[in-house]
Amino acid sequence: xxxxxxxxxxxxxxxxxxxxxxxxxxxxxxxxxxxxxxxxxxxxxxxxxxxxxxxxxxxxxxxxxxxxxxxxxxxxxxxxxxxxxxxxxxxxxxxxxxxxxxxxxxxxxxxxxxxxxxxxxxxxxxxxxxxxxxxxxxxxxxxxxxxxxxxxxxxxxxxxxxxxxxxxxxxxxxxxxxxxxxxxxxxxxxxxxxxxxxxxxxxxxxxxxxxxx
Amino acid sequence: xxxxxxxxxxxxxxxxxxxxxxxxxxxxxxxxxxxxxxxxxxxxxxxxxxxxxxxxxxxxxxxxxxxxxxxxxxxxxxxxxxxxxxxxxxxxxxxxxxxxxxxxxxxxxxxxxxxxxxxxxxxxxxxxxxxxxxxxxxxxxxxxxxxxxxxxxxxxxxxxxxxxxxxxxxxxxxxxxxxxxxxxxxxxxxxxxxxxxxxxxxxxxxxxxxxxx
Numbered sequence: 336x337x338x339x340x341x342x343x344x345x346x347x348x349x350x351x352x353x354x355x356x357x358x359x360x361x362x363x364x365x366x367x368x369x370x371x372x373x374x375x376x377x378x379x380x381x382x383x384x385x386x387x388x389x390x391x392x393x394x395x396x397x398x399x400x401x402x403x404x405x406x407x408x409x410x411x412x413x414x415x416x417x418x419x420x421x422x423x424x425x426x427x428x429x430x431x432x433x434x435x436x437x438x439x440x441x442x443x444x445x446x447x448x449x450x451x452x453x454x455x456x457x458x459x460x461x462x463x464x465x466x467x468x469x470x471x472x473x474x475x476x477x478x479x480x481x482x483x484x485x486x487x488x489x490x491x492x493x494x495x496x497x498x499x500x501x502x503x504x505x506x507x508x509x510x511x512x513x514x515x516x517x518x519x520x521x522x523x524x525x526x527x528x529x530x531x532x533x534x535x536x537x538x539x540x541x542x543x544x545x546x547x548x
Numbered sequence: 549x550x551x552x553x554x555x556x557x558x559x560x561x562x563x564x565x566x567x568x569x570x571x572x573x574x575x576x577x578x579x580x581x582x583x584x585x586x587x588x589x590x591x592x593x594x595x596x597x598x599x600x601x602x603x604x605x606x607x608x609x610x611x612x613x614x615x616x617x618x619x620x621x622x623x624x625x626x627x628x629x630x631x632x633x634x635x636x637x638x639x640x641x642x643x644x645x646x647x648x649x650x651x652x653x654x655x656x657x658x659x660x661x662x663x664x665x666x667x668x669x670x671x672x673x674x675x676x677x678x679x680x681x682x683x684x685x686x687x688x689x690x691x692x693x694x695x696x697x698x699x700x701x702x703x704x705x706x707x708x709x710x711x712x713x714x715x716x717x718x719x720x721x722x723x724x725x726x727x728x729x730x731x732x733x734x735x736x737x738x739x740x741x742x743x744x745x746x747x748x749x750x751x752x753x754x755x756x757x758x759x760x761x
Contacts, residue, residue, distance in 0.1 A: 387673045389633055392607035395623065410608065410626040420602055424637060426644035429678030433639070460600045465642030 369438045369473045372522045373423065379521040386526060388425030388432060394418050420457045421468075427526060431466035433458065438473040444502040445472055447495050455492055458485045469532075471515070471525055472508065480515040482528040487511035582651045582686045585735045586636065592734040599739060601638030601645060607631055633670045634681075640739060644679035646671065651686040657715040658685055660708050668705055671698045682745075684728070684738055685721065693728040695741040700724035 367375075370390070380386040399412035421435040435458075437449045450470075458468040468485040483503075488511070491503050503511075513528040580588075583603070593599040612625035634648040648671075650662045663683075671681040681698040696716075701724070704716050716724075726741040 381673065384673075384676060387670070387677050387679070392605040392629075393610075394605040395608050395610075395626070407627055410628070411624060413608070413623040413626055414620055415623070416605075426646070426674055426677040426679035429643060431639035431642065431644040431679075457600070460594065460597075461639055463597060464600050464639040466600070466639035 367522075369436050369471070369475075373436055373471070373525075376521040376523045376525065377423075377425075380526065386425060386427040386432070388423055388427070390423050391418070391420070417451070417453070419453055421454055427467075427529065431461070431464070432529070433461045433466055433468045434471055436471040436473070438475050440476050441502075442474065442476045442505070444504045445474070445508060446502045447492065448501065450492070455489075459489070462486065467529065469529075471523075472512070474505070474508075477505075478517075480517065480523060480525075481508050481512035482515055482525055482532065483508065483512040484532055580735075582649050582684070582688075586649055586684070586738075589734040589736045589738065590636075590638075593739065599638060599640040599645070601636055601640070603636050604631070604633070630664070630666070632666055634667055640680075640742065644674070644677070645742070646674045646679055646681045647684055649684040649686070651688050653689050654715075655687065655689045655718070657717045658687070658721060659715045660705065661714065663705070668702075672702075675699065680742065682742075684736075685725070687718070687721075690718075691730075693730065693736060693738075694721050694725035695728055695738055695745065696721065696725040697745055 374390060377386075377388045377390070380388060394416040396414045396416050397410055397412075398414065399410070401409045401411050403409065421433055423436065424431070424433045426432065435450070435454055437445070439445050439449065461468040462485055470481075470483040470485070470488060472481045472483055473479075474481075488503075491507065491511075495501050513531050515523055515525050515528045517523055587603060590599075590601045590603070593601060607629040609627045609629050610623055610625075611627065612623070614622045614624050616622065634646050636649065637644070637646045639645065648663070648667055650658070652658050652662065674681040675698055683694075683696040683698070683701060685694045685696055686692075687694075701716075704720065704724075708714050726744050728736055728738050728741045730736055
């Protein structure tokens with residue numbers, strides 16, 4: 336028997352769905368935020384000498400500081416500032432790596448309103464300097480993670496700027512990104528996805544070279 | 549006539565020296581801090597597409613935030629945290645660049661107490677990942693700036709750890725670093741010093757290769 340909401344949508348009982356998820360994804364994120372998962376992963380990379388990548392501190396405008404005798408300075412008035420860059424950067428095998436991490440509960444698309452135009456501009460500058468720039472997108476309801484290279488993201492951002500759709504569909508995401516497999520150590524091995532991406536690029540370049548020859 | 553201090557050292561009157569300095573350095577720093585000068589330089593690099601290098605925000609531990617109606621969130625209690633990395637990083641021609649900037653009023657040496665051991669460890673990680681790591685040291689009383697590659701800094705840090713002197717003499721600094729010439733646009737062209745450093749490295753590598761051949 337199908338139970339329906341007043342608006343006609345089917346009622347899907349949540350318990351079996353949650354159960355199914357638990358079985359299908361044995362390494363589910365156990366309530367950790369994407370930021371925590373990335374910090375854990377970056378610590379793992381550092382300890383294992385695979386890369387040196389850190390989250391940047393949140394930029395804050397300090398207005399007032401109190402200096403109590405015999406204890407640490409206390410900031411008593413400060414405001415959050417808009418970051419002018421992305422959240423994460425560092426070095427991997429000599430190359431500069433720069434990315435922004437975003438989460439969505441949406442099951443079918445990633446809303447572009449999550450991205451700020453100054454971040455897009457910053458990433459454009461990074462790739463012009465031959466750095467690696469990308470997004471890590473978590474579809475939390477699906478428990479799937481994607482590494483979307485900036486070069487693949489930019490046409491969809493342009494589409495929005497030209498008046499087109501304001502999101503990236505899941506299908507587009509699958510086509511344009513490398514899915515990140517989740518594990519235990521490291522939790523989110525996004526450098527493996529970076530390697531796949533670089534390998535694809537090398538193959539593309541080889542094909543181009545052969546076609547020219 | 550030579551005037552001497554009680555300890556026998558010659559007395560050098562400071563006024564003519566200051567005058568000489570004014571003439572010799574027509575682009576003196578006009579009271580700007582090293583941080584301001586580097587921020588100006590980095591802005592210039594960004595605008596001229598030479599590099600993308602930013603200062604990281606100061607890390608802060610937020611304890612309390614108030615959300616007044618109809619205005620921005622106010623941080624009402626927060627504390628400074630010790631940075632675990634260096635202050636500046638970014639990308640230059642695809643390479644990862646990471647540095648720490650320090651000033652001293654001392655005329656004859658740079659005290660190593662200005663550097664934190666966690667920063668040294670971070671820079672060690674960076675060069676192990678084939679990034680470029682260095683210090684920019686300003687001898688403010690001399691108005692001279694030096695770019696000291698981490699590889700040249702590290703033996704002197706080790707010397708201190710082994711119980712040796714706790715500073716880098718000006719002579720050692722001249723030998724081991726590349727002096728940064730100051731100008732108007734950009735104010736502190738440290739990437740030119742990076743280029744000189746990389747060129748020297750290439751020459752050293754060529755000599756090594758020739759000696760092996």
